[in-house]
Amino acid sequence: MEGCRWATAGTLLLTSLVLSSRTARSEEDRDSLWDAWGSWSECSRTCGGGASYSLRRCLSSKTCEGRNIRYRTCSNVDCPPEAGDFRAQQCSAHNDVKYQGQFYEWLPVSNDPDNPCSLKCQAKGTTLVVELAPKVLDGTRCYTESLDMCISGLCQIVGCDRQLGSTVKEDNCGVCNGDGSTCRLVRGQYKSQLSASKLDDTVVAIPYGSRHVRLVLKGPDHLYLETKTLQGVKGENSLSSTGSFLMDNSSIDFQKFPDKEILRISGPLTADFTVKIRYAGAADSSVQFIFYQPIIHRWRETDFFPCSASCGGGYQLTSAECFDLRSNRVVADQYCHYYPENIKPKPKLQECNLDPCPARWESTPWTACSSSCGGGIQSRSVSCVEEDIQGHISPVEEWKCMYTPKMPVVQPCNIFDCPKWLAQEWSPCTVSCGQGLRYRVVLCIDHRGMHTGGCSPKTKPHIKEECIIPTPCYKPKEKLPVEAKLPWYKQAQELEEGAVVSEEPSFIPEAWSACSVTCGVGSQMRLVKCQVLLSFSQSVADLPIDECEGPKPVSQQACYSGPCSGEATEYNPEETDLLYGSLQEFDELYDWEYEGFTQCSESCGGGVQEAVVTCLNKQTRDTADEMLCVSSRRPPQLLKACNLEPCPPRWEIGKWSTCSLTCGVGLQTRDVFCSHLLSRETNETVILADELCYKPKPSLVQACNRFDCPPSWYPTEWQECSQTCGGGVQKRDTLCKQRLADGSFSELPKTFCSAPRPVSQQACKTEDCPNEWLLSDWTQCSVSCGEGTQTRNAICRKMLKTGGSIIINSSLCPPLPFSSLVRPCALATCARHSRPAHKQSPHIMAVKKVYIQTRKQKKLHFIVGGYAYLLPKTSIVLRCPARRFRKSMITWEKDDKRLISSAHITIAPYGYMKIHHLKPSDTGTYTCTAGPVQEYFVIKLIGSNKKLIAGQPAGIREEEAMKKASINEALRTQEKHLNGILFNRSKAEKRGHLADRSSRYDDIVSRLLQHRGWPGEDLESWEAQESMERNASSKEDQSQEYSLPFTMVTEQKRLDDIIRNLSQQPEELKDVYTEQLVVQLAHEVFKSPLEHQESVLKAPRRRIDSTSVEYPFHKHVSGFASSLRTSSAEALLPTSVDLANGSRRPARKPAILRKISAAQQLSASEVVTHLGQTVVLASGTLSVLLHCEAVGNPKPTISWAKNGEEVKYNDRMLLQPDDSLQILAPVEADVGFYACNASNALGSDSVSIAVTLAGKPLIKSSRATVINTELPTVTVDIGSTVKTIKRANVTISCQVAGVPEAEVTWFKNKVKLHSAHQLHDGSLLIANVSLSDQGLYSCKAANLRGEVTESTQLLVLEPPQPLSQLEDLTAVLSTTGTTIPSVLTSTSGTKMTISPGSSVLIGCAVNGHPTPNITWLFAGEPLNLKHHVLAAGHILQVLNVSDALEGEFSCLAENEAGSLTQKTSLTIQEYQWSVDKLMACSASCGHKGVQLPQLRCLLDGTEVNTSHCKEKPKPALQPIPCNRRDCPSRWMVTSWSSCTRSCGGGVQTRRVTCQRLTAKGNSVPMSNDACAQGSKHPVDTQNCNRQPCVEWVASSWGQCNGPCIGPRLAVQHRQIFCQTKDGISVSSDQCSALPRPLSTQNCWTEVCGVHWRVSLWTVCTATCGNYGFQSRRVECVHIHTNKPVLDHYCSWRPRPANWQRCNITPCENMECRDTTRYCEKVKQLKLCQLTQFKSRCCGTCGKA
Secondary structure, eight states, X not given: OHHHHHHHHHHHHHHHHHHTTSOOOOHHHHHHTBOOOOOOXXXXXXXXXXXXXXXXXXXXXXXXXXOSEEEEEEOOSOOOGGGOOHHHHHHHTTTTSOBTTBOOOEEEOOXXXXXXXXXXXXXXXXXXXXXXXXXXXXXXXXXXXXXXEEETTEEEOBOTTOOBTOOOOBOTTSOXXXXXXXXXXXXXXXXXXXXXXXOEEEEEEEOTTOEEEEEEEESSOEEXXXXXXXXXXXXXXXXOSSEXXXXXXXXXXXXXXXXXXXXXXOSOOSSEEEEEEEOOOSSOOEEEEEEEEEOOEEEEEOOOOXXXXXXXXXXXXXXXXXXXXXXXXXXXXXXXXXXXXXXXXXOOEEEEOOSOOOOEEEEOOOOOOSOSSSOEEEEOOEEEEEEOTTOOEXXXXXXXXXXXXXXXXXXXXXXXXXXXXXXXXXXXXXXXXXXXXXXXXXXXXXXXXXXXXOOOGGGOOOSEEEEEESSOOSSOOOSSOOOOOTTHHHHSOOOOOTTSOOSSOEEEEOOOOOXXXXXXXXXXXXXXXXXXXXXXXXXXXXXOGGGSOSOOOOSEEEEEOOOOTTTGGGOOHHHHHHHHOOHHHHHHHEEEEEEEEOOOSOSSSOEEEEEEEEEEETTTOOBOOGGGSOGGGOOOOOEEEEOOSOOOOEEEEOOOOOOSOSSSSEEEEOOEEEEEEEETTTTEEEEEOGGGOOSOOXXXXXXXXXXXXOOEEEEOOOOOOSOSSSSEEEEOOEEEEEEOTTSOEEEOOGGGOOSOOOOSEEEEOOSOOOOEEEEOOOOOOSSSSSEEEEEOOEXXXXXXXXXXXXXXXXXXXXXXXXXXXXXXXXXXXXXXXSSOTTOOOOEEOOOOEEEEEOSOOSEEEEESSSEEEEOTTOEEEEEOOEESSOGGGOEEEETTEEOOOOSSEEEETTTEEEEXXXXXXXXXXXXXEETTEEEEEEEEEBXXXXXXXOOOOTTSOHHHHHHHHHHHHHHTTOOTTOTTTTTSSOHHHHHHHHHHHHHHHHHHHHXXXXXXXXXXXXXXXXXXXXXXXXXXXXXXXXXXXXXXXXXXXXXXXXXXXXXXXXXXSOHHHHHHHHHHHHHHHHHHHTSSOHHHHHHXXXXXXXXXXXXXXXXXXXXXXXXXXXGGSHHHHHHHSOSSBOTTTOOBOOOEEEEEOOOOOOOEESSSSEEEEOTTOEEEEOTTOOEEEEOOOEEEESOXXXXXXXXXXXXXXXXXXXXXXXXXXXXXXXXXXXOEEEEEEEEETTEEEEEEEEEEETTOOEEEBOOOEEEESSOSEEEEEBTSEEEEETTOEEEXXXXXXXXXXXXXXXXXXXXXXXXXXXXXXSOEEEOSOOGGGOEEEEEEEEETTEEEEEEEEEEEEEEEEEOSOOHHHHHHHHHHOTTSOEEEOBSSOEEEEEOTTOOEEEEOOEEEESOXXXXXXXXXXXXXXXXXXXGGGTEEEEOSOOGGGOEEEEEEEEETTEEEEEEEEEEEOOEEEEEEEEOOOSOSSSSOOEEOEEEEEEETTEEEOGGGGTTSOOOOOOOEEOOOSOXXXXXXXXXXXXXXXXXXXXXXXXXXXXXXXXXXSOEEEEOHHHHHTTSOOOOOEEEEOXXXXXXXXXXXXXXXXXXXXXXXXXXXXXXXXXXXXTSOEEOGGGGTTSOOOOSEEEEEOGGGOEEEEEOOOOOOSOXXXXXXXEEOOEEEEETTTOOEEOGGGGTTSOOOOSEEEOOOSOOTTOOSOBOSTTHHHHHHTTOTTSHHHHHHBHHHHHHO
């Protein structure tokens, strides 16, 4: 049936494709003709990606336009590993069907390029391949490595998003449509370090999740793998043979070749792989590897947090958390910050719970209880309310709240018994005979048996009564009972803690204030409040005074602070009686009594209580002012122990930290730990585990500063720099944002931010770039078909930090391989002509020479391929000798323009052309083309004064020339690889290079023409020649120079060698060297007419220092190299005579000529080379000759050194007559760097050459020690020790030789250095040296032949520097005491004065590197006095200083970098005390005036600081009385009394009297008139406390409608405001001194009577395995109605889980049953024969 179904669908598809080709109708017609799409069919696969289709009908008899079927992907979940390949399942379905009469086991044939959607299978074990079905089932992959799927026999594109027609691809990290930011590319190279002693090594560790792994091993060694899964399971694979295999579920492809191995793993890796290498041979191996490593820590956006409101509209936020992909858990944020690719997602905000809140019951607060104890009632009102989305609450009908029960409106309260008095036993009588007193303790006890307040004072039993002892006393009977004495006071006290706040309103007095006066009688105040304890919040509230019952404790009392000085004698008994009344009256009316105890000083662990003693009115029992009781009768202090039980563990809480943010919700933290007090005496505590503290742990974190921040600028991260070096810019955005009180950000317009905007652009990478090659574009291929070459030019460029660039010498850039400038190219195969196969392509026989015309000639003949410098008006014939090409087909061009015959130019059909009478417009490049080949000829004209005529070739446009000039000028000097590749280029490229080369020859040719010895006439301009030739007779042409040839000829290769050698010479030698080469070149081109040359060059002979020296110009030399030996160089280039003008040459310091020619192998056993090269000694080398040629005036002396030491000549080491060094029969001991040193009186020069064995690397080293104390730059060879000052630039030269070329690596303290410090010649530059640059620098040179390392120690010198202070001196003074005088030396000199016989400490505050050595001197001589040197010489202690030591002490600090002298001068003088003046009198009158003598410290009669005399004994000082006389009368005032009112305006008073102090110290009262004469009477009354009386006022409690915080428990609020007693509201600040009432309290509400209700778990989705789970319903319901309510009502209690895993047991050994729901599909596809399906579908497959 399924086959029929798909066949029908395919037919419909084909039909629709045919129909769709008809004429298109309008969109409206097209849509109206079709019926609606049908439902989607069942998926063709249950996993791995299948297809589903939908059909529609055509409703018209006409033809409908469009398709009647559409497809989509489905079941896009990966199949289990045991499912196998879908195509293989379809092949295996034919195993039980005979093919050609025989059964086969069929295997799939995948990736058929012609028809990927047909079912082709191969019979196992045979080569038989059969198409078993024309198309595979829908959903089958077209190709094994692709997601594209076959649908109805056609391959359809499927993107990584599993959608049909999608072109979305996975990035390198395996993320669909990703940007590659979740992984990073890792590439590297491993060089084998294996040996017979080290048989294996780790190449690279590739972590879990990596992709696209590729390793290539080259060499004899062998790769193998080790793995470790995330669960710790290890594995190993030896990779013994080529093939593909699985390792920890990762597919591995391995290829093994004789000389290399290739390992590929597409990934992602399911374990950590370690690639290792095993030793297999002596040769070294290398491994190149590349893979993409996942970033395992990534940001993951969280789900939205719970809504801020359960209904009526709220908001919710997301956050981001750092997720570890390996451990599958959340980790700290800093793990994600480590990767710059990770960008933290911004929080998202959305509205939530927008449904209006349901109606609810709202109640007013309970009224006060009708009784404070013994049982009462309280009531409240309850109403039904609704809250709209704006938060407004309005009452509604009660039926809307019927889903919850209405709250009760009346409840009982205070049902406990009222407190009552409880009297204790009486004490024994206070006397042993007669009448006495006895006492008892009376307590107020509440219903819990606790001591409390609240009992009525009127019903309190008395605590004292008389008692009679029957024993008679033998003394008169006392009239009154005797007051109790100790110890009975201790028994007679009442434990009434009036200061403890209870749930009943009570008076709470605070502590008394200090007495209002410091002497005499004053008053003191205290505050008495009416307070109540609120049980629900355990806080104290203030109540109006009238709320408290019983008498209010007194708030004011008198106090006496002792007699005032000088006044006690003036008080008379009358005044005392007025103040206190009669003592007898007090004794009768007032008495002391114990009134309970204070609160225990400790809540546990043992504390004390003190008995409270009060003064009582005996009649009213009210508390009275203590001044009314006789102080001498006050009972003694009484203490008792309390709360003796040990303290339980408790929480110790630290202070909150400062807020992490100043606004926008920050965090505060504090320390909280559980501790236990062991002993209160020692205050010893121990820290315990948190579980041992019973109370809930206080919070460690709290929010703070929860308010909006002001808008401000928030810059984003800087973008990457636009350049990696050479000066770039980086940008960022700055946004105006406001951090809100919930922690989120709100983006605002830029005008909201007033502060200056942060910069959005800055400079970056401002260091200079390393030198680099700038390459031109590749030229066109040198051929139009077949194989050719392409070339390009290079210039050495340095990008500066300013952003500009400069062109520099090519030697400063790293070596450029030849392949970088030339590459092969291949075009279409050339068309074959119908000629015999042995025919070859055309060929032009070019002649590569340079021609210079020396005298006029009518006609000259040339062959293409060369350059001609000709005289004007000469006619030339230019031939193009072509082989295998018809001469009549040859074409000619000039500067890329086709030439045709004219009056001036003749193009002959025989392969030549003729130019009549050359003129400047004829200069240019002429091209001869013979089929596919071309050759060129360049013509330039020689003008008057033997100078070249600069003419623009007529064939090149001016603007084109300008365009080419810019790049050609820069590239002109970079022609290293020109020779040999020039004539394999495109037409335009070749012309450009010819122009370049000819311009380079121009300089040499011009110098030849200008040379004094060059033959020829003084040519005038060609126009002048033309007129002269017209007027001259033919006889005049017969000149003496006609014996010379018409043209001088030289090889192009000769000029190329000259140009190449010149480019390698130092700038200061180029002119000298050019002159020498031109002389030599002139000598070569004029070999034959020697007589003429001699006659011309006899003039330059001169006498030098009265000695005749001749310089024969025509000396015969063989070859370019030998012409530059010292002897011939001097012959050709005199050091004191100029060949050109005959003047004396200036003196010149030596310069050694550098050469670039490689070592010449004259024979198999002899090597000849020049300086700057590397000589490799082979086993057959018998002789090495090292050339050294130098110029200078006077003539330099040549010497040779090996590795820095002078060469010792012997029978093997020979110095040749031309100063060359020859080594015969070289051995390994001869390996090293040989330096040629040239010196004269003006200076020296040195160049090295390396001689190495078998190509092994060699480093030129030194063992010298270089000390630099002043130069800004120092350069040393590796191996030496460098000691230099700071901020110098140190260059460590590492000259390396070796074949092949060695790679140089630098290390500092064995750590590899960054290449930025390294110069291109292998040297290391350490710029601006500091102390941090000290260390061991190593240079390692390595090539395939071996490696070698040399090291240099860098030490930084710092000359001694003065310091502003000396810590050692401070330390010495702290131990010896500061009594010893001390002084610091300085460079300018300090001074110190001390007394004889004392000691002194002199400090020398200097530092330097290395630490300076300090020498102490006195008067410039070493010390010979008694002294100690402390602190490593920094401190000099001189003992028992005498007058002989007066003078200059100095310290000399020295180290390798320099020295420093500091000094101080000691002066010996004695300090002494002086008593010669009296201080002013201490009083102007009275009896206390005295004068003290003034004590001064003098030094030579001059007053100095008294600290100098502190060691001297002070003289005794006697005070002298003065001004002992009666004082005039004056007013005396007491302190102001307390204000009569605390607010609203009161009055204060004081007493004012007139008194006179006598000379004896007595104070005598005087009449007011006596004082009024001298001063005005002071005021004795003033206003006070005028501020208005204010109080806190609270509104009634609001409805109990806050968020639920517990069972039936919510929160209610009320408003608190400050107002005056008159009811006028004022600012809350005016009430800030008063305790503020609570504005929030807990309340009971039935709305919060809710709980979580859970249903039963559903049946598990699997009976075994790892994938079973079950769920249940969890909802919040009301306790009484069981109706569901919104979840937020239950949020105070954790929500139970609503799903869990189940039946997680192995499926083995189970009965035969199905364990997956897809078994019917397995049976339908006939997959039961496969083991993996048979086991999971045991029940279904068993029935089949």
